[in-house]
Structure formats: C-alpha cells, structure tokens
Amino acid sequence: MTSTHTSTSSASSSSSVLVLGGTGKTGRRVAAALSRLGITPKVASRSAPVRFDWADEGSWDPALAGVGAVYVVDSQGPAAPAEVRAFAAAAKTRGVRRLVLLSARVWEELDDGSGEVFATERAVRESGLDWTILRPAWFNQNFTEEPWYSAPLAEGELRLPAGDGRERFVDLDDLAEVAAAALTQDGHSGRVYTLSGPDALSFHDVAEALSTASGHKVTYTPVTREQYIEEQLARGYAPDFAELMADLFLHIGANGSAAPSDGVRQALGREPRAFGEYVRRTDFSSLGAARG
Numbered sequence: 312m313t314s315t316h317t318s319t320s321s322a323s324s325s326s327s328v329l330v331l332g333g334t335g336k337t338g339r340r341v342a343a344a345l346s347r348l349g350i351t352p353k354v355a356s357r358s359a360p361v362r363f364d365w366a367d368e369g370s371w372d373p374a375l376a377g378v379g380a381v382y383v384v385d386s387q388g389p390a391a392p393a394e395v396r397a398f399a400a401a402a403k404t405r406g407v408r409r410l411v412l413l414s415a416r417v418w419e420e421l422d423d424g425s426g427e428v429f430a431t432e433r434a435v436r437e438s439g440l441d442w443t444i445l446r447p448a449w450f451n452q453n454f455t456e457e458p459w460y461s462a463p464l465a466e467g468e469l470r471l472p473a474g475d476g477r478e479r480f481v482d483l484d485d486l487a488e489v490a491a492a493a494l495t496q497d498g499h500s501g502r503v504y505t506l507s508g509p510d511a512l513s514f515h516d517v518a519e520a521l522s523t524a525s526g527h528k529v530t531y532t533p534v535t536r537e538q539y540i541e542e543q544l545a546r547g548y549a550p551d552f553a554e555l556m557a558d559l560f561l562h563i564g565a566n567g568s569a570a571p572s573d574g575v576r577q578a579l580g581r582e583p584r585a586f587g588e589y590v591r592r593t594d595f596s597s598l599g600a601a602r603g
Contacts, residue, residue: 327377328352328494329407332384334359336456337413340487341382341494348491353378365394371401378402380409380494385431392430399438409441409500411493416446416505417559420567441500443493448481448507448568451589454521459556462546464521469531472539472557473514474564479507479571480517482584489578504574508583511569520586525595536561 328345332338333354345352355363355374363374365386375381381402385391399410412435422429435442454460463469486506493499512520518531534542536557543553562568575583 327379329361329374329378329381330354331363331382332356333361333382335384336450336452337483337486337490338382338384340483341490344484344487344491345494348495350491350495365391365398368397368401371398372405375402375405375407378405378407380411381407382490382494383410383412383435385412392434395431396434396438399434399440403438403440407440409443409494410435410438411443411445411490411499413490414444414446416448416507416572417562417568419446419505421562443499443501444503445486445490445493446503446505446574447486448479448572449563450483450486451480451508451586452483453480454517455593455595459543459546459548464529467527467529469514469518469529470534470539470542471514471531471560472534472536472564473560474533475513475515476562476564476566477511477513477569478563479509479511479568480586480589481506481508481575482586482589485575485579485583489575492578499578502577504578505572506574506583507572508586509571510586511571512586517586520590521595524590524593533564 328350330338330342330345330352333342333352334356338354338356342352342354353361353374355361357364361374362370364370383395383398385395395412402410412432414429414432418429432444435444450456454464460469485508489504489506493502493504514531514533518529522529539557539560540550540553543556544550548556575581
C-alpha cells in the first residue's frame with residue numbers, strides 16, 4: 312500500500328462509519344472489513360438494529376447521528392439520484408465528512424456521453440463532502456448469492472445471451488477492502504476506482520471452473536435475448552428486470568466488459584484476487600446437484 316493511503320482520517324477515528332445496506336451482499340463485507348481495521352461500524356438496513364430505509368426520510372437522521380463517513384448503497388430505483396442528493400445534504404448537516412458510493416463499472420462502459428447513467432454519482436460529487444466512487448465489475452459472489460445465477464447453476468446449466476464474451480469478475484472481498492480504506496484513510500477523496508479482477512473469463516471458462524469445484528457437470532449455453540427473457544419470465548421475474556439483465560449480458564457478449572481496470576491496485580497497492588482463488592475458498596457442492 313502506498314504511503315498516501317495509510318493514515319487514518321478523523322472522519323472515522325473520532326466518529327462512527329455508517330454502512331448502508333449493511334446486511335446485504337456488499338455491505339456486510341464492508342462492515343467486516345472495517346471490523347478487521349478495529350472500527351465498529353453502524354450497520355444499517357430496513358431490518359438491522361440501526362434502521363435505514365430510503366423511502367422513509369425519518370429513518371435517516373437517527374442513523375446519521377455521530378457518523379463521520381458513510382458507505383452508500385442506493386435504492387437501485389428511478390428515484391435513487393434524488394434520494395442520494397437529499398441524503399447527502401442531510402449527512403452534511405449532521406457533520407458527516409465523507410461518502411463512499413457503490414456504483415458499477417457497466418455504467419462507465421455504457422455511457423453514451425449524456426451522463427444520465429451517472430446521475431447518482433453526480434449527487435455525491437456535488438454534495439460538498441469528500442467523496443469516493445467505486446465502479447466494480449460483476450461480482451464473483453453473484454454465482455452463489457444471486458438467484459438468477461444460483462438457481463440455474465443448481466440445475467447444472469447457465470443459459471445466457473452472452474455469447475463468447477468475457478468479463479473480469481471482481482471479488483467482493485477486494486471491493487470491501489477498497490471501501491474500508493476509502494472510508495477510513497486519507498488519499499482517496501475525489502477518486503473514482505474502477506474495480507475488476509485480473510482474468511477476462513467467458514462463461515464457458517466459468518462453467519468449467521465451477522464443474523471442477525463442485526464435482527458436478529455445469530454447462531454454459533449461449534441463448535438469444537428473446538430466449539433469455541422468455542425463460543426468466545417463466546422463472547417468475549418481472550419483464551423489466553428480465554430485459555435489463557438480457558441487455559447487460561449482451562454487453563458482456565460484445566466484450567464490452569473485457570478490458571482490465573486497475574482500481575484495486577490504485578486503492579490498495581496490490582493486485583486483485585483471481586477468480587480461481589474465489590473458487591478455491593467457496594463451497595460449490597450444490598451446483599449441478601439437482602440434475603444429478
């Protein structure tokens with residue numbers, strides 16, 4: 312780690328760090344990474360002891376009490392930019408000095424120049440607070456923690472409109488360590504960290520790795536956008552969600568996500584974890600078991 316990123320800032324040393332979505336996929340790992348640094352975070356969500364709900368502004372002020380830095384996971388809905396802007400203003404009023412926003416690398420890749428995909432990021436940038444933005448690639452852990460991957464994998468087959476395209480899946484432990492550093496250390500303000508893993512993998516590569524790890528045959532079958540949407544509707548997903556996911560997989564299929572990024576190295580001074588490391592430490596015994 313470089314010397315510019317080693318000193319702990321007063322934003323966290325004399326006050327709490329609030330982790331929104333703190334019981335979720337990224338938030339609980341960020342909370343754990345903070346704990347490893349000797350910091351006890353305020354873990355907030357709709358179901359956590361520290362209650363936080365984007366739809367209930369009355370929950371914001373108690374959650375912000377005594378807080379110097381916030382890990383921000385937005386609501387993922389159309390109102391997210393306005394919600395984050397209002398939250399940032401409330402945070403500034405309460406004495407918060409630093410925001411770390413979870414965004415996504417795909418928005419950077421899909422930007423058409425209008426900047427509309429970055430509306431939530433702008434709300435943080437224009438807050439008047441120190442800010443850091445994280446733009447991760449697709450997560451390794453999606454394969455076990457997202458039902459749109461894990462359910463088909465339990466049946467032994469991934470059917471996606473991604474062709475032979477490649478993605479540099481990032482490990483959530485890397486994201487969590489970057490977030491914890493940005494929340495607690497100097498040298499990260501005003502930075503946008505684009506986070507990816509070191510390997511450009513096709514879903515054929517992923518299926519082979521998961522087959523080896525699970526002991527069950529896992530296959531990847533490229534399908535059309537129309538086939539994918541029809542199959543997701545049959546699984547009970549909403550049309551809007553199925554269409555969005557189809558388009559994101561098509562983006563991978565066009566190798567729109569194949570390029571490397573060095574955000575982990577910039578933030579932590581080390582290389583990101585490889586997909587193979589994630590596979591070695593994860594229990595995949597249920598994958599393909601439903602198919603026998």
